[in-house]
Amino acid sequence: MGAAGQTAATQALASAAYRDSDLTEILKADNEWHKSTIKGGSRAKAGRRNIFTPNLGEAFARAVQTRTLGAGRAALVQSFGIEPQTVVEHCLAANRIRKERDQKLTVVTLLFGVLFLPGLLVWLGVFALRRGLSSGARRSAGAIGTLLLIAVGVLGVVCLLFLPFDGVLGWYIRGVIVMPVIGWYAAKRVSEATAQDLRARWDALLAGGGVGAKVPDAVPGHPGESAREELRQGLQKLTAEQRSNVVFYAGPKGILGMGTRWGGWQLAEQLDPAEPGKEIHGFRSWDVVKAIHDQLKLLERGPLNTGGFPTPSVNHWIVSPVGEGAGEVKRPEGQDIEAFQVKPHEIQRICNHQQFGSGDRHYLGVQFTLWDGQLVITMLISVTVLHETLRIEVTGYALGPVHPLFTTKPAANTVTTPKTVKFWETSTRTLPLVNNDEIVRLAVRAPLLWYPPVLDHLGGKLVLPEPFGLRHAWAEQPWLHRFMADDALRTATPVLRVTHNAALRVLEEHGVDVTSFGNRAGFLSGQVQDPNPSKADTYNA
Incomplete structure (x- = not known):
């Protein structure tokens, strides 16, 4: 679902997989409804970094891969405005x-x-002690840790030169002193090369280009490669679920993936015959919805050549209620479902008959994906007929841009110090991408890659917010951006008027007196021009 031009938001989220910043940074990107957590870690307290703790990119990439492609995973929420398969591939x-x-x-x-x-x-032990001292509140603690490291190095050189042992034991003791240092240098070369590669990909994605994600494991070479076949099927399932026409309503959180509901307008009047003594020609809700659908398809056409609306995505949605505190969502199954899509005849049945009481509801939606996927505007229309009253409701949803954390480019590691002679001046020098602490962390974590649960226990992991979707958990409110807010508010009036005009045409064709409907539609056309969005799902107006 959605339109083209979704690269900015997609690449911003994909760049998180290559980042080397602190894991806790992602907690700042959570919005008011959806919260990530860091679980596990033998020392997961604030201000103290465990030597096994993953950085943001390591934790994000593994958490997303496990959550979207893991065996027996729970259902995902659609990620409007992005291509989730691209993010997962990165x-x-x-x-x-x-x-x-x-x-x-x-x-x-x-x-x-x-x-x-x-x-x-x-x-x-020396590195761990130095790291613990460096994270202390006092600035002198870091200097003490560095002096301790130097002292141990000097002691090692002294022992190496004046070792009283000979033979195999002597050479082994010398190796105990020297070989870890040589290993540190080799690990530094490997780590630095990989860090440069990851940062280059991170920067290229945010620059608008970027190399494509290479996933050879998703291409089976022969029928016996079951792991690659499962990965390929997992990516196909991810794409099919993204195209599902079933969405979930979670109370004040709004429709998951679409953002919160910021406005709603209702036209509800009695169905009276246009001519006294005659009956209304029978029609169903679907007849009205179909006419509205056809007119919404023409929204990009206008009498003036001003650019106007881009081509909208007009779809029939089945909205399933899950409640605000739901920990997961479950997609419907059965003979009326095919590839996560509710079949057309079932959509019509829900539209015509499932309008009151429990169960899913039908909505006609027109969706605009703007700002390269950073803004998704969705207007939903529902048509219900209860007794002799026809109600047409139009509601607006807006999903804002991804958090600025995902759009920050990599910055060089620099340090600024005062000059020795001209102490009133400063000099800035660039540090290596991988410092000594990072080399030790990577080297210690590496042998445990064969069993990730051990790393999760020792260093912690990122727990994604549920119900999970790649977009809505880290979306900002569009009202913080003036032009985005204007786009959302301007969409409502033409959509509302097209909806009312199409509905009135159907009513006239079926012998309904549209006088009261026309008066009410005129009133709503004025009301919709209120420039202030609201939190419609909290019912606190």
Whole structure:
């Protein structure tokens, strides 16, 4: 569902898979309704980073891959304004790059660390102590940690030069002192090369171009490659679910994936015959909906050549209620469902008969994807007939841009220090992308890649908000952007008038007195020009 031109939001979310910033940064991107969490970690307290803790890109890419392609996963919420398969493919590509890095680091750790375990433990202990001191509140604590590291290095050199042992034991002890340092240098080269590759992809995505995600694991080479076949089917399922015409209403959260409802206008009048003594020609709600559908398809046409509306996406939606606190959603199954889509005859049945009481409801939706996918405007129309009253309701939903966290480009690691002589001046120098602490973290995590649950237990993981969709959890309100807010508010008036005109035409054709409907429609046309959006689903007006 949706329109073309969705690259900005898609690439912004995909760039998160390549980021190397702190994991807790993503918690700032959650909106008021949907909250991510960091679960696990032997030291997950604020201000103290565990040596096993993943960074944002590692945690995001793995969490998204597991949630969208994992076996027996729960249903996903549609991600309007983006292409979720593209985001997931970038997560797979990022995981593959890191896996290749970790395989090299594992060899380095085994050869230069595990074989010389006493030295490895000493160096790890020093780094851990230095890291703990550096995270303290006092600035002097970091200097003490650095001095401690230097002192251990000097002690190692002294022991290396004046070691009283000879033979195999002497050479092994020398290896215990030297080999972890050599391993550190080899790990630095591997880590730096991978970090540059990941940052280049991150920057290219946000620049509007970017290399495509390479996912060779999703292309089976022969029928026996079951893992690759499952991955290919998982991506197909993801795309099919994105195209589903079933959405979920979650109380004040609005329709999941579409954003909160910011306005609603209702036309409800009695069905009286146009000529006294005659009966109304029978019609159903679907007849009115079909006429509105045909007119909404022509919204991009206008009497003046001003650009106006882009081609809208007009679809029939089945809205299923799940409640505000629902932890998951479940897509309907049965003979009336095919590839996550409710079949046309069932849509008509729901439209005509399921208008009161429990059950799903039918809505006709016109959707505009603007600002390269950063703004999604959805107007939903429902038509109900109860006794002798026809009600036409038009509601507006707006899904804003992704959080600015996802649109920030990578910045070089720099440090500014005062000059030695001209102390009133400062100099700025660029630091390596991967510092000593990061090299140690990557080298220690690498051997555990074969069993991710161990890493989750030791360092924690990102737990995505449920019900999960790749877009709505990290969407900002469009009202913070003047032009986006204007676009959302301007959409309502023409959609409302087209809806009313099409409905009145059907009523006239079936012998209904449209005087009261026309008066009410004129009143709503004035009311819809109120420039202030509201929280329509909270009912606090």
